[in-house]
Amino acid sequence: MGSVVKANRQLLKSKELPPCEGPKIAMFAHSRAPIEWLELLEKSTPESENSSQGFVFKVEILSKIYALKVFKFYDPSTERHIMSEMDGQTVTDELLAFHTDPFYAECRAYGCIKKVESERRRQIAARCHGFMSLRRKDELALEEMGIDLWENYPEDHEYRAQAEGSPVRAIVKDFIETAPDHDDNSLDLRTLKVILKNVRALNKHGILHRDIRAPNFKAGLLVDFGSAWTKPHCIMAVVPASVSEEWEWDDLADFDEMVEEEGFSLASVRALPNTSYLKRLRSWKV
Template sequence: MSKKAIQANRALLLSKELPPDDHWTKNGPKLQAFATKQPLIKWLELLEKSSPESHSASEGYVFKVMIDSKLYALKFKFFKPSTHRYLLNNIIGKNITDQRLAFHTDPFYAECRAYGRIREAELKGCPRIAAKCYGFLRLTRRDELVLAERGIDLWEDIPEDDEYRQREEGSPIRAILKEFIEENESTPAMNLKTLKAIRKNIFALNRQGILHRDIRASNFVAGLLVDFGAAWTEPHCIIDAVPARLSQDWRDDDVCMFDEMVEELGFTLGDIRATPNPSYLKNLRSWNC
């Protein structure tokens, strides 16, 4: 492990907001630190562990926790930043360091940037589209011991001889603290009304420069998005570096995934379709151009 890397990561988590400024994120969206530094956390229940089949694989663990008698959903995980480097060509890739790539693609920073942008939109009066986020925090040594006792291996997805793991292992655990929404009989079901609201929210997200990239039923509770670990928020070092046609395809992904989700839930697309109707497009002159 590298003491220099560990100290740098520790210093980052002492920041008042994250991610820090770089060439692409200067004046970009940021998430505030949780109001209480190193709070006493009561670990209650593991809610979720991302599966390898998920688009957001390796994004982390989600726990139900209690802090000062209030329930939260707490998410954490380590992630190798070079995972998305294959999307960049050799020339452009040389100008983007692993750290810069992490500030844009690491699930922790992805959540920071997406929630930062959502907060900006809500301050302007935009409607609520996601579970509330209370900020980021650094877990204590005590928390790490509790997780170890529960069999949580934070590095299980990264081989022991991996260069990134050898450099970063021992760094403090970064976490995102979110609103805990209890799912019960009173929780709004996925019906046509809820789906129409979700469709509207997806369009709103995209207009705000947030590409969610993982639209599926399990990422919604009570009609609200609860996970932004796969999100890319513009300006984004990868989106800005690839050809415009490819970046536009990525911008269209969320509505395509919404339609797939609707059909997987057993609904007919009908008037809740998010993508243009293929039958209509075929009648347009531009369809054959």
């Protein structure tokens, strides 16, 4: 067993993740309980990427229904291109993974969301119950369903050669049930106004969602944080301040785009006073 695989196995035995400065979440209380795989709900696919981050399943654990997001494997150096060579000198691949790997991105975001929801006294996101690693039995079940968690990387990829055999990571969330005749992604004006308040609250507490769009909401709640950057964040800390400041606008600009895509007028609800102008400024959006 290689050193990378051993390190990943050890990490997934932690009581909390990720093991770095900033927010984190705890291991799911029933992480060793049997999983009944009921249904593949969807792939988790960021708008800015061609490949998915993972797969979301409807599962049953100890007679309770959950949404289980199973994450693909992720090369720690994937986001290094965002920084210049000089910027990134002090950022290790390990820290980059803890801040940008979709699995750890969700761990950090959900760790902070608890504080946001407590302060705001309202629910903002689908409730998170913790992280877990899958047992070999469940990994085989995924293989039988045709799920390839390495599909983002060819067999000869350097990181895959080092890390293949690592445990599969997952996060357990509430399963949000919707009426059969209701589109769970549909957003009305009232819901959009609540969502805007929630997005502003997330930003205020240091969470940049970076993927605000209708498919990431169910019953008005955010359900996916795989693209989120939560402060302190290693990339935001080393790039020029002007670049980091532009990124701070992205969620609000994306909200306005979502409003228009959903067929509403920005005169009814909008996040920014002049979206078209700010879009032209966002040359560093990633």
